[in-house]
Amino acid sequence: MxxxxxxxxxxxxxxxxxxxxxxxxxxxxxxxxxxxxxxxxxxxxxxxxxxxxxxxxxxxxxxxxxxxxxxxxxxxxxxxxxxxxxxxxxxxxxxxxxxxxxxxxxxxxxxxxxxxxxxxxxxxxxxxxxxxxxxxxxxxxxxxxxxxxxxxxxxxxxxxxxxxxxxxxxxxxxxxxxxxxxxxxxxxxxxxxxxxxxxNNSSVAIAKAIESINANYEDGVNGFQTEIKNFGASFGTEDFKEGTTAFLEKRKAIFTGK
The missing domain is CATH 3.90.226.10 (2-enoyl-CoA Hydratase; Chain A, domain 1)
Known part of the structure; x- marks a missing residue:
């Protein structure tokens, strides 16, 4: 470089x-x-x-x-x-x-x-x-x-x-x-x-948020549908399990980005 x-x-x-x-x-x-x-x-x-x-x-x-x-x-x-x-x-x-x-x-x-x-x-x-x-x-x-x-x-x-x-x-x-x-x-x-x-937050969730926000500015793409898809996909991640478990257990989440 x-x-x-x-x-x-x-x-x-x-x-x-x-x-x-x-x-x-x-x-x-x-x-x-x-x-x-x-x-x-x-x-x-x-x-x-x-x-x-x-x-x-x-x-x-x-x-x-x-x-x-x-x-x-x-x-x-x-x-x-x-x-x-x-x-x-x-x-x-x-x-x-x-x-x-x-x-x-x-x-x-x-x-x-x-x-x-x-x-x-x-x-x-x-x-x-x-x-x-x-x-x-x-x-x-x-x-x-x-x-x-x-x-x-x-x-x-x-x-x-x-x-x-x-x-x-x-x-x-x-x-x-x-x-x-x-x-x-x-x-x-x-x-x-x-x-x-x-x-400190979930990198996999942040990536989905970036994709969803950007979708609003793409021709022919329904940003709301992209958000719905990515919201649902979040439920299949390890970070979702960790984040919700940590919340219920009243502790700080430790995210792995997976």
Missing amino acids: ENILIEKQDNLAIVTINRPTKLNALNKATIEELHNAFNDLNNDSSTKVIILTGSGEKAFVAGADISEFAHFSVSEGEQLAAKGQELLFDFVQNLPTPVIAAVNGFALGGGLELAMSCHFRIASTNAKMGLPEVTLGVIPGYGGTQRLAQLIGKGRAMELIMTANMIDAETAKSYGLVNHVVPQEELLDLAKSIATRIS
Whole structure:
């Protein structure tokens, strides 16, 4: 891994995009490394939660690496978006392991799209977010037009994308784009605290919850039916037996994720 760092702490994993001289901009190699890292961590049963952040104090991810696609043709541009969405952005959104974005500075273009792919976001007070693609004569291609509208509503998404404006962390919080805003020095501590609370719960139930919530945003999928199916499936897990038994015995449940 040349562009990312991975640190394991108990049941948590911290993935740091490490291209500080490029403000952690996403290029093809970084996207592939992130895919491999998320895939490996998801397959590691000891990893209950993943925290994603950027190196340094300036940027989470300041955008995509424009030099890689400045001379692309129509078909190459379409392939770039399709492959990127499949390899990373859709992949993260549908990952059974929870992913928290700790936005520690600029999250622009592909950076905001990556943060929005995570299951939820927290931000430092110096964070700035936006989708400035129209200033380059292109539109967001890694799911930005879809996820931004889902998260903050159609009207606000239209304005942000068409004006290419950046918003600060407090505005992002008021829009529902991020859940919490804290000083940068407290950002990872908060992420770890939330991640620890998540890791104490049933990972198999959390995976089913992620699938059920995401189903509401899939065309042709009835989210209520997905919830019913996953609710029923929960009854066949060891974690359900342990959770209900522990409740009745008035003790803390010890989940195995099975």
